[in-house]
Amino acid sequence: MKVIALEEHMFPRDLIESEQLDFGLRAGAKIPDLDELDEGRLRIMDEAGIDVQVLSALGWLVQNLEPARSVPLSRELNARLAAAVSRHPDRYRAFASLSMTAPRDAAAELARCVEELGFVGAMIHGQTDGVFLDDPSVRPVLETASRLGVPVYLHPAPPPTTVLDAYYSNLSPAVQACLSTSGWGWHSECGMHVLRMVAAGVFEELPDLTVIVGHMGEGLPFHLDRIQDMLGPVVTGHSLTVADTLRRNVYLTTSGYFSDAPLECALSTFGADHVLFSVDHPFASSSRATAHLRDAPLTPSDREKIAHENAEALLSI
Template sequence: MKVIAIEEHMLPRDILASAGIDLGLRAGKRAAQLDDVGEGRLRIMDEAGIDVQVLSALSYFVQDLEPEQSVPLHRGLNDRLASAVAEHPYRFRAFAALPMTDTAKAVDELTRCVDELGFVGAMIHGQTNGVFLDDRSVRPILAAAARLDVPIYLHPAPAPLVVQEAYFSGLAPEVAACLSTSGWGWHAECGMHVLRMVAAGVFEELPDLKVIVGHMGEGLPFHLDRIESMLNPVVTGHTLSIAETLRRNLYLTTSGYNTDAPLLCALSAFGVDHIMFSVDHPFGDSARATSYLRSAPVDAGDREKIAHGNAESLLRI
């Protein structure tokens, strides 16, 4: 069975150092693995039975930078991603990293990455300096993705500082760092971000825009019926309901989730055609993820869709 993993991170240490950025408590422990887009990564893929990784820069560390620093830095990240793909064209593809503090330059960079470098979409890490993707100022970026017919992978990122202070202060630093990110906060933040986009009419204006979220849907499958019954009555004037919009425009990946209950919930809420395999390398265990994929309670045809078929269709791999 062919396996394509599509939330697989990298971050070159030299580019990070040039920007004066510290990876912090959690990602800092994975610096060497994030930096490796060569033999070490390929060995992990081979041992786990992963044929292709779609690489993405873990760029929330630099997404908030001012344009004069952000634009060349993101171009450098994308050039490095392109080099990795060129060196191993049958093993890697890439999502573009975008300089979100300069909308026009972000559109240019997305266009360059897709048209010239062959990237399969872009990854955006949450809000940028408090600006979410429903804001009119970033609509040209989303319109460019729709025009280019590539998806935006919306990855979680730390909440605005005021939220972090309110929710996560008073805890031990390592506990706060985890609880505010992968331990809970990221998933609530990202699910809410998607709902902002729906409620604000982004998908009404751009019905062909495709958005991917990881971590088995960032809680949205579990809450979908409640969202539909509570939020839908107050979001008026749309051609589709909240749930209908999500089922049309949103795609989910399995990144970091390797048990039956979340998978079955996602399948029930969104259907197999909108679910794709991911590991969340290097934060997820590739061997564990593929082992679960092969034993998950789905039939052979659905397993093939999740493993590679849906990614091949959406990303044109």
């Protein structure tokens, strides 16, 4: 069975050092793995049975920098991604890193990456200085993705300081760092981010825009009926319901979630055609991820869709 993994992170160590980027406790511990794009990473992929990784820079820090820094640094990250794909063209694809503090530059960079470098979409890390993707200022990026027929992978990011202080204060540094991000907080924010896009009519304006969210849907599958019951009646004037818009425009990946119940929930709400395999390397185990893919209670057809067929169709791989 061919396996394509979509949420697989990288970041060059030399750029972390030269730009003095603070990756925090958890991501900082993974810098050697984020930096590795050759033998070490390929060995992990081979041992787990992963044929292709779609690489993405862990770029929330870059995304939020002032344009004078973020624009050239995003281009450099994309150059590093392109070089890795060039060295291992059968094993890697890439999502573009974008400077979201300069949306028109970001749109132009996305077009360049797709049309000249062969990238398969973009990864955007949450809100940018309080600006979400429903804001008109970032519409050029979404319009470009829609025009090019490539997805935007919306990945969570650590919360702003105001949110951190309001919701996650009076905790140990380790607990605060985890609870505000991968232990809970950024999943709920990312799901809310998608709902803002639906409610604001982004997908009415751009019906062909595709958004991918990881971590088995960032809570959207579990809450879908409640979302429709509560939010649906107040989102008016749209051609589709909130739930049907999500099912049309949003795809989910399995990144970091390797148990049956969340997968079954995602399948029952979004359908097997909208679920794709991911690991979340290096923050999750590739071998554990593929073991669950092989052993999960799936039909042979659904297993192939999740493992590679949906990715091949969505990303034109």
